[in-house]
Amino acid sequence: MADVIEVGAARKDAPPPAGGKSRRGVTVRGSRATPYLFLAPYLLLFLAFGLLPILFGVWLSVHQWDLQLPNRPFVGLDNYRDLFDSESAIYGDWWSSVRATAIFTVFSVPLLVVIPLGLALLLNKSFPGRTFFRAIYFAPYVLGVAVIGLLWRFLLDANLGLVNRLLGAVGLPSDTPWVTDVPWAWVSLVGVTVWWTSGFNAVIYLAGLQDISPELYEAARMDGANAWERFRNVTLPGLRPVMLFVLTTTILASANVFGQSFLITQGAPGQQTRTVVWRIVDEGLRDNDAGRAAAMSIVFALALTVISIVNFRFFRYRED
Amino acid sequence: MTTLRRFTRYAVLVLLALVFLTPLVWMAITSVKTYGDAQKIPPSFLPNPFSTYGYEQILDNASNPVLRWFVNSMLAATLHALLVLVTASMAAYALARLHFRGRAASFALIVGTLFIPPTSLIIPNFVIADRLGWLDTLAVVIVPGAASAFGVFFLRQFFLSIPAELEEAAVLDGANHWQIFVKVLLPLSKPALATLAVLSFLTNWNDFLWPIYVLFSPERLTLPAGLGLLQGAYVSDYPVIMAGAVLASVPVLILFVAAQRHIIQGVSRSGLKG
Numbered sequence: 001m002a003d004v005i006e007v008g009a010a011r012k013d014a015p016p017p018a019g020g021k022s023r024r025g026v027t028v029r030g031s032r033a034t035p036y037l038f039l040a041p042y043l044l045l046f047l048a049f050g051l052l053p054i055l056f057g058v059w060l061s062v063h064q065w066d067l068q069l070p071n072r073p074f075v076g077l078d079n080y081r082d083l084f085d086s087e088s089a090i091y092g093d094w095w096s097s098v099r100a101t102a103i104f105t106v107f108s109v110p111l112l113v114v115i116p117l118g119l120a121l122l123l124n125k126s127f128p129g130r131t132f133f134r135a136i137y138f139a140p141y142v143l144g145v146a147v148i149g150l151l152w153r154f155l156l157d158a159n160l161g162l163v164n165r166l167l168g169a170v171g172l173p174s175d176t177p178w179v180t181d182v183p184w185a186w187v188s189l190v191g192v193t194v195w196w197t198s199g200f201n202a203v204i205y206l207a208g209l210q211d212i213s214p215e216l217y218e219a220a221r222m223d224g225a226n227a228w229e230r231f232r233n234v235t236l237p238g239l240r241p242v243m244l245f246v247l248t249t250t251i252l253a254s255a256n257v258f259g260q261s262f263l264i265t266q267g268a269p270g271q272q273t274r275t276v277v278w279r280i281v282d283e284g285l286r287d288n289d290a291g292r293a294a295a296m297s298i299v300f301a302l303a304l305t306v307i308s309i310v311n312f313r314f315f316r317y318r319e320d
Numbered sequence: 321m322t323t324l325r326r327f328t329r330y331a332v333l334v335l336l337a338l339v340f341l342t343p344l345v346w347m348a349i350t351s352v353k354t355y356g357d358a359q360k361i362p363p364s365f366l367p368n369p370f371s372t373y374g375y376e377q378i379l380d381n382a383s384n385p386v387l388r389w390f391v392n393s394m395l396a397a398t399l400h401a402l403l404v405l406v407t408a409s410m411a412a413y414a415l416a417r418l419h420f421r422g423r424a425a426s427f428a429l430i431v432g433t434l435f436i437p438p439t440s441l442i443i444p445n446f447v448i449a450d451r452l453g454w455l456d457t458l459a460v461v462i463v464p465g466a467a468s469a470f471g472v473f474f475l476r477q478f479f480l481s482i483p484a485e486l487e488e489a490a491v492l493d494g495a496n497h498w499q500i501f502v503k504v505l506l507p508l509s510k511p512a513l514a515t516l517a518v519l520s521f522l523t524n525w526n527d528f529l530w531p532i533y534v535l536f537s538p539e540r541l542t543l544p545a546g547l548g549l550l551q552g553a554y555v556s557d558y559p560v561i562m563a564g565a566v567l568a569s570v571p572v573l574i575l576f577v578a579a580q581r582h583i584i585q586g587v588s589r590s591g592l593k594g
Contacts (some may be wrong), residue, residue: 164363284446297439297443300437
């Protein structure tokens with residue numbers, strides 16, 4: 001983020017001022033209102049659906065806000081307290097969803113940081129067909145979660161699915177309940193997500209790899225460094241900012257998992273694979289308790305913010 | 321040695337390609353099987369017989385109007401991408417080229433929302449959409465998502481990379497800001513605009529969570545929301561479900577092949593911003 005602000009600051013005096021003079025003293029016609037008119041259409045959207053919902057969410061969370069009832073009394077922090085009170089009616093479901101999300105995140109993030117890096121290294125050299133393979137690895141990502149959810153529900157079907165049939169063909173057990181029992185349901189959710197989004201992270205890594213100066217590799221080679229040493233001492237340090245970006249965005253993406261468990265495991269077994277986001281929308285939009293759901297959203301958003309900050313701190317610290 | 325190495329590299333590349341592609345190929349194959357054929361164990365690799373059963377089921381279906389969903393999705397994604405392009409490019413012009421009171425603060429505020437998980441806005445946005453009377457209309461899947469800060473941020477960075485000198489001729493001709501924006505800056509920004517348009521279209525076309533909660537009437541659904549219904553209605557009638565999945569995949573796969581460069585560049589640039 002620091003980069004962005006610096007770019008803006010460095011350029012501060014470059015653009016011609018509104019209604020004023022350009023650097024060569026030529027007047028650009030425009031009134032004082034011009035900048036605001038340019039900003040207005042987006043700002044309207046931003047205020048209504050970007051900023052207002054943040055504030056409104058806080059408002060909702062301190063009310064008993066049933067979507068179907070006209071009376072919405074102020075309840076202070078009750079909605080928050082219920083999330084942490086083991087006596088409350090929603091405590092069990094809420095923490096079960098937190099557990100599900102945590103399991104998914106803890107197992108998917110390392111794979112989604114490491115496997116795409118491998119793919120990127122494989123694609124980083126120039127060879128015939130490189131663009132073609134990159135496109136193939138990226139292709140699943142352009143499909144939506146609805147498509148990949150339906151597709152994998154089918155592929156992982158215990159009887160009719162391709163996965164068990166292929167496993168059977170090579171002499172492995174062919175009756176694994178991939179979508180209906182744990183731990184298999186976790187393996188499925190994590191595996192499908194790795195298949196779906198690895199290409200995306202790989203493309204980000206590739207851009208980072210191309211930013212590492214070839215001279216550094218040349219210098220390392222002259223010093224007699226072998227491939228592993230070049231990876232350790234040139235590639236990894238050079239990739240650090242990109243890795244931090246991949247790690248942070250992947251944690252956020254994994255923590256927000258919804259469609260995979262909604263469509264592939266459908267929460268099964270029991271409600272064990274129901275995630276936080278699913279819990280929130282169910283609480284708010286199916287059970288109509290928008291106040292409690294808003295409180296859940298805020299606790300969830302705060303937790304993710306803390307994780308992101310810790311993440312940044314840790315990497316910055318390691319850098320020093 | 322180098323030959324062996326090259327062979328190993330391609331062997332690995334092809335093996336991985338199979339992992340990524342086989343599921344998609346299986347989806348296409350299954351969509352042209354008959355119900356009975358898809359129930360066979362072990363499954364036949366090629367459809368036997370080749371059948372349009374799955375597609376017939378979804379294309380002429382009163383309770384699951386899949387073609388209608390397709391049209392809804394096409395309309396929503398196109399209008400959404402247009403809305404993002406117009407609003408984000410205008411705002412980005414103001415933030416990159418114009419001086420005004422509150423510029424730094426507005427930019428900081430807009431960028432700040434990039435860090436808020438969009439899922440945490442769903443409940444309040446639902447209530448806001450309800451107040452506006454937008455639930456179960458196409459507007460609810462087109463407009464709120466366009467508040468995303470990404471487009472403004474992305475285009476502002478691009479505009480800043482264009483040297484201001486290029487606008488000087490227009491300035492000398494007495495052009496106003498609107499003319500500079502439309503006649504000079506936008507034509508110079510075609511690659512960035514194309515990237516943003518394609519990414520916005522893809523995001524909207526694929527959106528699942530929001531549409532399934534804000535659209536209710538069968539004829540108003542988008543394709544991904546409808547696919548959820550289809551799965552419920554056809555459970556293990558896989559040719560029908562896969563035909564629906566193919567229908568939702570084809571437009572984005574075509575877009576991917578046609579605009580691969582823009583998509584890949586957009587994604588890799590989003591990483592460098594971090």
